[in-house]
Amino acid sequence: MPETAEREPSGREPSGPEPSGPEPSGPEPSGRETAEPGGDGSAGSGSLVIVAVDDDGEPEFAKAVDEQLAIVTEWWATGATPGEGFVQTLLRSPEERHDVERFLHTSGIRETGEDEALVVYVTSHGAIGASNRHFLLLPGTDPDRLLATGMPTNDVVVAALDSPARHVLVIVNACEAGGISSELSALVHDLARERTAGGTLNVLATTAARTPVMGREFAQILRMAYDWLKDAAGITRRHLSLSEFLQALERATDRLNEERALSLPGPRPVLQSRLSVRTPTLPNPGYRPRRAAVTPARAEVAATHDELEYWLDRASGRADADDPGWYFSGRRELNRRLARFVEGPAGVLVVTGAAASGKSAVLARAVTLSDPAFRASPRYADAVRRAPVDGVPAEGSVQVAVSARNRGPLSLIEAIGVRLGCEPDPSRPAADALRQWQQRLREVFTKSRTADGSGDGAADGTVTIVVDGLDESPAPLACVRDVLAPLAAYAGGPCGTGAAPVPAQAPGQADGPAPLPPPLPARRGLRLLLGVRSSVPGAPDAAAASPGGLLGELLAAFPAARVVRTDGDGVRDDIAAYVTALLSGEPWSADPALAERAARVVAPRVGRSFLDARLAAEQLRRGDAAALLGDPRWLDRLDRGTVGLFEEDLRRVADEGLKAVEATALLRATAFGLGRGIPWERVWPAAAEALLGTRIEHADEKIRQLLEGRLAGYLTHDSEDDRVVYRPAHEQLAAMLRRWPRYEAGGTTT
Helix, strand or coil: CCCCCCCCCCCCCCCCCCCCCCCCCCCCCCCCCCCCHHHCCCCCEEEEEEEECCCCCCHHHHHHHHHHHHHHHHHCCECCCCCCEEEEEEEECCCCHHHHHHHHHHCCHHHCCCCCEEEEEEEECEEECCCCCEEECCCCCCCCCHHHHCEEHHHHHHHHHCCCCCEEEEEEEECCHHHHHHHHHHHHHHCCHHHHHCCEEEEEECCCCCCCCCCHHHHHHHHHHHHHHHCCCCECCCEEEHHHHHHHHHHHHHHHHHHHCCCCCCCEEEECCCCCCEEEEEECCCCCCCCCCCCHHHCCCCCCHHHHHHHHHHHCCCCCCCCCCHHHHCCHHHHHHHHHHHCCCCEEEEEEECCCCCHHHHHHHHHHHHCHHHHHCHHHHHHHHHCCHHHCCCCCCCCEEEECCCCCHHHHHHHHHHHCCCCCCCCCCHHHHHHHHHHHHHHHHHCCCCCCCCCCCCCCCEEEEEEECHHHCCCHHHHHHHHHHHHHHHCCCCCCCCCCCCCCCCCCCCCCCCCCCCCCCCCCEEEEEEEEECCCCCCCCHHHHCCCCHHHHHHHHCCCCEEEECCCCCHHHHHHHHHHHHCCCCCHHHCHHHHHHHHHHHHHHCCCCHHHHHHHHHHHHHCCHHHHHCCHHHHHHHHCCHHHHHHHHHHHHHHHCCCHHHHHHHHHHHHCCCCCCEECCCHHHHHHHHHHCCCCCCHHHHHHHHHHCHHHHHEEEEEECCEEEEEECCHHHHHHHHHCCCECCCCCEC
């Protein structure tokens, strides 16, 4: 950290994502990857100004100041490049009032730029005078002459508040720091009106009247708050609001009080503005920039950055330099058919198969490889170049890709429409929203294009829309009827009207809006690529594919649709190749025969489930693979599928310091989350405790262990409402966890 009054800067391997399932696995709990909403996505610059007064007679206090400065300079850190982060300026151990006054002048605090976030941290002994004015006590301060020798604390505070900076945060950690409040409440009336009307001006005091300065205690409170915000809070934005910052400090204070039998009141605001507005003076320790592999219109279905990095890593160092690896070359026939479809005429292609047979992964690959931003990235160009040419879709051949997971008809049609550039008519009643979106989508296919073919579709006049996870919608049949079927008229060719769409419900019926008028002649065609789960033909539950099931409804709405199954002939060979790919790299590269043996053992036993293949491969990677492959007990669990593999992981989770019953409860809680998943903060521990029927001690720490251990591969993370959320990595895992026997506190099942 800087030791000068001059202003100068201070200067696991993820568990293998399941390419044949709908979600990447192995979340990185602190790896937040969301862009800052609201347009302030750049890091920006700021100034951190510190006034730290030591007490020569108290060496322990000096050590406490060191601990405070360590976390303060870490939280408000300098950036990796000029113009980012906080320029740190420190006044350490001033002797007398003049030293502080000179520092306020030479540091430039009063002239901080309008767009520069200003943070001031003050730590010192202090006292409230008879006039109710607060002073910092310096080594040269005479307690009987505070006016002459003490440093008026609000002189430091006001130097920041009356600067041009629109965003200011001051933290005063001193004895009786709350004593600045009465004088400050009068002084703020002298600030220009625009200073108090715009921006964020916040001042916190750490102690109340007749309370000594917090030394190591406040360093610990800041550290606990920082660590909690880094993962458990799950806030994905770049900056915090004052409300979020205070909540973190309050939690940390409560925890410190509990652990050390203290009764600290904790920091409180003495001046606050716009409590719920995020401010650049409060950087979020948990923020991680989004690393997007594709453009937003395709991101819901496409592979994630982390998933692609995983497979590039698996492909590196291969004996054949022209082999791009599993992700870019596996499942060749399926990929070839999808690539040919998205480059062909208008029509409908349904990708279906049993649970965990790779529907979403096949769709994700096609969407990803078609994305112009992905193709332009030097990081991926070589792998794309070496992939089989007939399995790589044309660049830009997919315009929109969305997931129907947890979406009803209105949410789904809005997601498609927004990505196509549609907007609802504001003059129409909001109650008719579904019909408005239907009309807007019709206009995409019926209105004239510009001469150069630009507009809402591809240059050849055909738009490709990918909808995955139809079976994971809470109202899948309504999605088919009200969203997809009305588009049937445009899936018969770029210039024809095609078959008449299935009409929406008439007014007065249970659900659905009034029917639309007959479709106009299409000026733009539609390629509709759909992903939906169905049973293997001939299986006991094959009724799901009957005319009354979802696949049957799709085929009724689109009689000419083609169907591609991901669980057909050749799936065992695909799974064997997948297992071999998962077991590539160190230390397996030294014994490729062992990986081949593992593939031969695993593939026949997991049926059509790439999910089970991944779970088995992860257990082989973590354990003694040769011993497991010859262990009848492990092979028996493998034969039992997902349930057996989960039991094996639960049996071994105690080695990581987790109780199986608590790990199960934490995993089960995520399976009951609505929307995109369950947030960590408060909700996840509370839900797990409700399922377990007893309190989970140190729940946050146990969640961290879960996310870093062998069970991490059972979860994936997402973002919703500016929070990181967690859910099972596959719907089949979610279904299993929801049905899992309830463990009692004593370890028995019911």
